[in-house]
Amino acid sequence: xxxxxxxxxxxxxxxxxxxxxxxxxxxxxxxxxxxxxxxxxxxxxxxxxxxxxxxxxxxxxxxxxxxxxxxxxxxxxxxxxxxxxxxxxxxxxxxxxxxxxxxxxxxxxxxxxxxxxxxxxxxxxxxxxxxxxxxxxxxxxxxxxxxxxxxxxxxxxxxxxxxxxxxxxxxxxxxxxxxxxxxxxxxxxxxxxxxxxxxxxxxxxxxxxxxxxxxxxxxxxxxxxxxxxxxxxxxxxxxxxxxxxxxxxxxxxxxxxxxxxxxxxxxxxxxxxxxxxxxxxxxxxxxxxxxxxxxxxxxxxxxxxxxxxxxxxxxxxxxxxxxxxxxxxxxxxxxxxxxxxxxxxxxxxxxxxxxxxxxxxxxxxxxxxxxxx
Ligand SMILES: Nc1ncnc2c1ncn2[C@@H]1O[C@H](COP(=O)(O)OC(=O)CCCC[C@@H]2CCSS2)[C@@H](O)[C@H]1O
Numbered sequence: 001x002x003x004x005x006x007x008x009x010x011x012x013x014x015x016x017x018x019x020x021x022x023x024x025x026x027x028x029x030x031x032x033x034x035x036x037x038x039x040x041x042x043x044x045x046x047x048x049x050x051x052x053x054x055x056x057x058x059x060x061x062x063x064x065x066x067x068x069x070x071x072x073x074x075x076x077x078x079x080x081x082x083x084x085x086x087x088x089x090x091x092x093x094x095x096x097x098x099x100x101x102x103x104x105x106x107x108x109x110x111x112x113x114x115x116x117x118x119x120x121x122x123x124x125x126x127x128x129x130x131x132x133x134x135x136x137x138x139x140x141x142x143x144x145x146x147x148x149x150x151x152x153x154x155x156x157x158x159x160x161x162x163x164x165x166x167x168x169x170x171x172x173x174x175x176x177x178x179x180x181x182x183x184x185x186x187x188x189x190x191x192x193x194x195x196x197x198x199x200x201x202x203x204x205x206x207x208x209x210x211x212x213x214x215x216x217x218x219x220x221x222x223x224x225x226x227x228x229x230x231x232x233x234x235x236x237x238x239x240x241x242x243x244x245x246x247x248x249x250x251x252x253x254x255x256x257x258x259x260x261x262x263x264x265x266x267x268x269x270x271x272x273x274x275x276x277x278x279x280x281x282x283x284x285x286x287x288x289x290x291x292x293x294x295x296x297x298x299x300x301x302x303x304x305x306x307x308x309x310x311x312x313x314x315x316x317x318x319x320x321x322x323x324x325x326x327x328x329x330x331x332x333x334x335x336x337x338x339x340x341x342x343x344x345x346x347x348x349x350x351x352x353x354x355x356x357x358x359x360x361x362x363x364x365x366x367x368x369x370x371x372x373x
Contacts, residue, residue, distance in 0.1 A: 030059065030060065030240055031061045031235070031239040031241045032060065032061075032063070032241070032246065033062075033232050033235060033236065033241070033244065033246060034047075034062060034063070034248050035064075035065040035228070035246070035247055035248070036064070036065070036066040036067075036247075036248055037248065038066075038249065038250045038251070039067055039069045039110065040069070041068045041069075041073065041095055041108065042263050042266040042267045043251065044066040044114070044250060045100070046250060046262035046263045047256070048100070048116055048175060050258070050262060051064070051118055051175075052100075052168065052170055052173055055173065057119055057120050058120055061117065061123065062116075062118040063115065063116070063118075063235045064115070064116040064118065065113065065115060065228050065232065066113075066114045066116070067110055067114065068095075068108040068114070069095070070093075070185075070188070071096070071097055071107075071109075072095070072097070072105060072106075072107055073097045073098075073105065073107075073108060075099065075101065075102050075103040075166060075205055075207075076099060076100055076101060077277060078104070078204050078276070079200065079202050079276045080096055080098075080272070080273065081281075082195055082206065083104075083195060083207055084105060084193055085192055085194055085196055087196070087371070088192060092192075094192065096272055098271055098272045098275060100168050102205060103164070103165070103166035103207075104206070104207030105193060106179055107189040107193060109184050109188075111181070111183035111185065111214065111224065113182060113227060113228055114177060114179055115177065115178055115180065115231060117175060117177070118173065118174075118175045119173075119175070120173060120174070121170065121171070121172055124169065124175075124176065126176045127152070130152060130163075130178070131148065133154065133178070133180065133231060135234050136231040136233070137215070137222075139230055140221070140227065140230045144219070151208075152165035153165065153210065154180075156213050156215070157218075159211060160213035161213070162180060162214070162215055163180050164178060165178045166178075180215070181212060182215050182216050182222060182223060182224045183223070186212060186213075190212075198281075198283045199283035200280070200281050202279030203278075203279075204276065204277045215227065229245075232245050250263075251263075269305070269337070270305070273305040273335070273337065274304050276305055278301070279301075280299065280302070281298065281299070281300045281302070282298070282299050283298050283372060284296060284297045287361075287364055287368070294318050297313040298311070298312050298372065299311040300336070305335055305336055305337075306333060306336060307331050307333065307334055308332070310327075310328045310329075310332055312328055312331075312365075312369070318361065319365065323358070326348060327345070327348070327369075330344050330348065331344065337373055338370040338373045341366070341369060341373060342370060345366035345369075345370075348362070349366075
């Protein structure tokens with residue numbers, strides 16, 4: 001539930017984050033620089049939502065700087081099964097988030113900076129923002145060859161992506177957010193952003209993979225801290241504001257009334273997986289039986305993240321038809337996720353008669369089905 005706050009007051013709330021000094025309100029009139037104290041992707045995305053929903057940015061743009069612990073962030077209209085390796089993410093404890101803006105999937109860790117440029121819809125200008133970032137980079141290292149592309153990536157040496165862009169345009173307010181790779185784990189980035197799932201058909205937005213590089217690999221002086229300060233200084237110069245970075249705590253309900261509800265929504269299964277555009281999976285796998293392989297065919301249709309149609313076909317000399325049908329009908333309506341499937345298949349398993357062969361085939365089948373989720 002949104003707590004309706006007059007938009008003007010919200011700006012005062014944020015202005016007051018700084019130790020109040022005489023004349024402070026005058027010095028922040030033309031803009032504000034914020035930096036999050038949190039490294040939690042859901043909390044930081046909630047700050048973006050909160051500012052977008054509550055602030056009147058007329059004549060007062062905001063730059064928000066933030067970093068996250070390891071997370072994969074998909075675009076608003078994407079399919080996580082198509083974009084990333086969910087099994088690897090679960091193993092490595094890497095968070096998955098769906099953002100409100102469109103576009104492709106990126107990986108964040110503490111070696112990646114995120115910049116959000118909030119403005120009125122009228123003042124929204126992504127190329128200007130990227131030029132500001134390029135100037136800040138060149139102020140630190142004049143020899144860097146960084147250029148913005150037509151699709152608003154930043155490329156290093158004409159070929160390596162160091163920044164990706166996305167945006168959200170509301171009725172009156174807009175934001176442009178982008179990443180900046182300083183010292184991200186590139187090996188992990190590329191293994192996480194490779195989907196192992198076969199046979200997915202969907203209309204979801206697909207990402208555009210690029211060769212990536214860290215600025216720190218070019219010059220070790222280019223750390224996240226140095227670059228955040230340089231960008232803040234350039235922003236302050238452009239907007240003629242005090243070059244002070246206001247540290248904010250996204251869990252502070254007195255500063256951001258209603259923010260915990262936003263965090264909860266961003267963390268929910270319904271938002272992350274449930275908002276996936278409808279899709280189907282048409283695949284098959286082999287199981288070894290009496291020294292030869294048998295093919296198991298799977299067709300699953302997923303609507304709002306839940307299984308709508310399920311058609312698993314096993315050779316009936318391997319698994320009795322009624323057992324397979326039991327699985328097909330049991331899966332309908334449940335979340336397309338391994339934990340829900342495990343609950344269901346464990347319940348079935350316990351109703352299995354003391355038939356060890358059947359029990360083991362059932363196990364193999366259930367593990368394979370969970371593996372595609
Ligand atoms: N952190 C990061 N920075 C730059 N490029 C990346 C990153 N992670 C992955 N990639 C590369 O970009 C493509 C996807 O490119 P694609 O163009 O499809 O998508 C984007 O760029 C989206 C940028 C979203 C920025 C938001 C800002 C705050 S929250 S997330 C991916 O396959 C990798 O090759």
